[in-house]
Amino acid sequence: MQLDAKQIRQLRTDQGWTQQQLADICGLSLRTIQRVELNGLASLETTKSLAAAFTKDRRELMETEDTPPNLPQAVTVPVWVLAITFLAGLLCGVFLLRVFTATF
Helix, strand or coil, X not given: CEECHHHXXXXXXXXXXXXXXHHHHHCCCHHHHHHHHHHCXXXXXXXXXXXHHCCCCHHHHECCCCCCCCCCCCCCCCHHHHHHHHHHHHHHHHHHHHHHHHHC
């Protein structure tokens, strides 16, 4: 099941619980709690345990259509870095072309 990872994390921190404390309350492993808070993936049993711990209906914890996905942030590279990389590759290519054409 796909849960709202941000909501789970927020509910936990609102209670003042650590991930380990939530795991103990739910009877789950720490790794399971970490996975749920990272990407929102959980089994039905895990979802029921979390819902019971937070006294919520399990459907309230699920990701909705308007919930933004928990995706990694895009990496942006400055244009000047791309330009320097391109020029360095071009110079290496020209150098290698001269070396190989001069020896044959």
